[in-house]
Amino acid sequence: MRTPPSESSFVVSMMALHAELDARFFAHQRALLDRDFGGAAAALADYRERLWRHIADEEEHVLPRYEALGGETTxxxxxxxxxxxGNLRKFVDEFTRSTAALAHTADDRALLALLDREAVFKNLLLHHDLRERNALYPFLAERLPAAEQAAVLALRSWAGG
Ligand SMILES: [Fe+2]
Ligand SMILES: [Fe+2]
Structure with missing residues (x-):
C-alpha cells in the first residue's frame, strides 16, 4: 500500500525539526520553573535564533515552491x-523582554504572567505546526520532485548545530 503523503519521510523529517525547536523552548520554560532567569534568557535566545532561521528558510525556500505548485488554491x-x-516572532520578542526584566525583579506575578502568555504562544504554535503537518508539507511531498525535496531538506535550519 502507498504511504500517505502525511507519513512520507519528507513530512516526518520536517516535523522532527519542529520537535527539536519545541525541546529548546521547553529548556527555556524549565529554567523559568527553576527561577534560573539567566538560563531561561540564554535558552530563549538559542530558541529564537533557530526559530528565526527556520522561518526564514520556509519563507525564502518552502513557501515560494508551495505557491508555484498551486498552494494558493487550498x-x-x-x-x-x-x-x-509574524505573530510567533512578536511573541518571542515579547518573551525576550519579559525574561530580561525577570532577571532584575524575580517577581512572582510577572513570572506567572509570562507563563500565561507562553501558553497562548504554545497554542498558536500548535495550530501552526498542524497546518504545516497536514497541509503544507504533505502537499509538497506529493508534488515536489525528489531532487527539490532533497534541496529543501538540506536547508540550513535542518542542519542543526
Ligand atoms: Fe515549520
Ligand atoms: Fe512555519
Whole structure:
C-alpha cells in the first residue's frame, strides 16, 4: 500500500525539526520553573535564533515552491503561514523582554504572567505546526520532485548545530 503523503519521510523529517525547536523552548520554560532567569534568557535566545532561521528558510525556500505548485488554491494560502510567522516572532520578542526584566525583579506575578502568555504562544504554535503537518508539507511531498525535496531538506535550519 502507498504511504500517505502525511507519513512520507519528507513530512516526518520536517516535523522532527519542529520537535527539536519545541525541546529548546521547553529548556527555556524549565529554567523559568527553576527561577534560573539567566538560563531561561540564554535558552530563549538559542530558541529564537533557530526559530528565526527556520522561518526564514520556509519563507525564502518552502513557501515560494508551495505557491508555484498551486498552494494558493487550498484552504491554507501562503498569507496564513506568513501571518502566523509574524505573530510567533512578536511573541518571542515579547518573551525576550519579559525574561530580561525577570532577571532584575524575580517577581512572582510577572513570572506567572509570562507563563500565561507562553501558553497562548504554545497554542498558536500548535495550530501552526498542524497546518504545516497536514497541509503544507504533505502537499509538497506529493508534488515536489525528489531532487527539490532533497534541496529543501538540506536547508540550513535542518542542519542543526
Ligand atoms: Fe515549520
Ligand atoms: Fe512555519
Amino acid at each position: 484552504d491554507a494560502p501562503v498569507r496564513l503561514f506568513l501571518g502566523e510567522h
